[in-house]
Amino acid sequence: MSHWRLVGAAAVILTALVGSPALADPILGTTNALGNAKPPTVEAWLETLLGGQDVRLVYDYQAPKDSGFTSLTLDPHVNWDYAVVKYAKNYTAYSDSPNDNVIVVGVPYPLSNGVSNIRFFAVPEPSALLLLAAGLVAATPFVRSLRRRV
Numbered sequence: 001m002s003h004w005r006l007v008g009a010a011a012v013i014l015t016a017l018v019g020s021p022a023l024a025d026p027i028l029g030t031t032n033a034l035g036n037a038k039p040p041t042v043e044a045w046l047e048t049l050l051g052g053q054d055v056r057l058v059y060d061y062q063a064p065k066d067s068g069f070t071s072l073t074l075d076p077h078v079n080w081d082y083a084v085v086k087y088a089k090n091y092t093a094y095s096d097s098p099n100d101n102v103i104v105v106g107v108p109y110p111l112s113n114g115v116s117n118i119r120f121f122a123v124p125e126p127s128a129l130l131l132l133a134a135g136l137v138a139a140t141p142f143v144r145s146l147r148r149r150v
Contacts, residue, residue, distance in 0.1 A: 025103055028082070028093040035089065042084050042119055046093055055082060055121040062117045069115040071106040080120035087115060 029049045034041060039057050046055055059076045063069055083094045083103050094103060105115060 025083075025094040026097055028095055030090060030092045032090045034091050037091075039119060042091065043121065045091070046082055046084055046121060049093055050082070053123065055123055057119060058122045059120040060117065061120070063115050067114065071104070072115050072118075073102065073104045074118060075102045076118075076120055077101075078120060079122055081123050082121045084119045084121070085115060086117050086119075 028046075031045065034045060037045075039060060043055060043057060047053060058080055059078045061074060061076060063072075079101055081096055083096065085092050085094065085103075085105050092105075094105070096103070103118065105118075
């Protein structure tokens with residue numbers, strides 16, 4: 001009987017771990033070579049990790065000074081695809097694979113000072129670019145008619 005209790009407990013623990021948000025956002029890469037990088041530098045590093053895929057900064061969360069967060073659950077209330085978390089001088093890139101727009105992080109470096117900031121990036125939507133292009137094409141005849149009148 002105790003054997004089945006052990007199996008049941010293991011199944012509950014495994015289910016909790018697999019469903020845990022901490023395991024839901026996979027780590028794409030880590031570096032300590034960026035120092036106190038500005039958002040464009042962090043964006044370029046992330047794009048390199050993604051093989052040149054274009055991303056744009058959608059939200060920059062700055063942890064309160066001397067907060068020393070060793071773990072943090074954050075919903076920035078924006079749609080994001082990737083996040084780069086700065087732990088002291090170390091940067092770690094995460095993917096929002098379940099698309100829940102929530103990130104749960106813990107400090108992977110015991111000697112760091114905790115979470116410093118989190119920068120959220122999104123991949124530009126092709127539909128927005130398509131709408132922009134359609135608008136420009138639709139405006140072309142009006143621009144031409146204005147040029148003929150002048």
